[in-house]
């Protein structure tokens with residue numbers, strides 16, 4: 635039987651907010667070239683729309699698969715990184731790490747540290763959602779779409795056991 639999903643942030647509000655983030659990022663990186671590091675799977679939906687909202691600067695991207703959820707909704711607290719990144723894609727470059735949500739903060743903290751170790755010129759973080767009440771490590775996204783309360787959210791790239799990523803809005807599962 636299907637679960638009932640309640641809409642939290644409409645497709646139109648998501649679209650509008652991503653346009654604003656694109657404008658802000660374009661201003662902040664004016665005259666520079668930017669490399670996005672997209673964390674998959676969750677971050678791709680947001681990142682693709684964000685890239686198209688960035689104007690007048692040169693943008694490149696790399697992807698890496700990171701997973702910290704075994705099944706369902708409890709984080710293992712220890713993000714697993716699948717695949718490798720090449721130092722030359724990051725060394726000396728301005729990097730913006732893009733993910734769907736900052737929850738405990740472990741994933742983004744770990745990725746920031748790795749990219750800093752590669753000798754990036756700058757490392758910043760952009761997340762569609764931020765759930766600050768769940769934070770266990772220090773991590774504050776430089777760019778954030780929306781703050782959400784402590785509910786397990788799905789849609790717009792976010793999944794529950796692999797499902798609901800395709801929803802065009804952000805919602806939560808009825809308990």
Ligand code: IMP
Nearest residue numbers: 676736737738739740741786787792793
């Ligand atoms: P972290 O706890 O900040 O390391 O977040 C790890 C990952 O857990 C995020 O990149 C998301 O993919 C996933 N995640 C955290 N909270 C939620 C949620 O409410 N719904 C779906 N995925 C989530």
Ligand code: MG
Nearest residue numbers: 675676677734
């Ligand atoms: Mg994720």
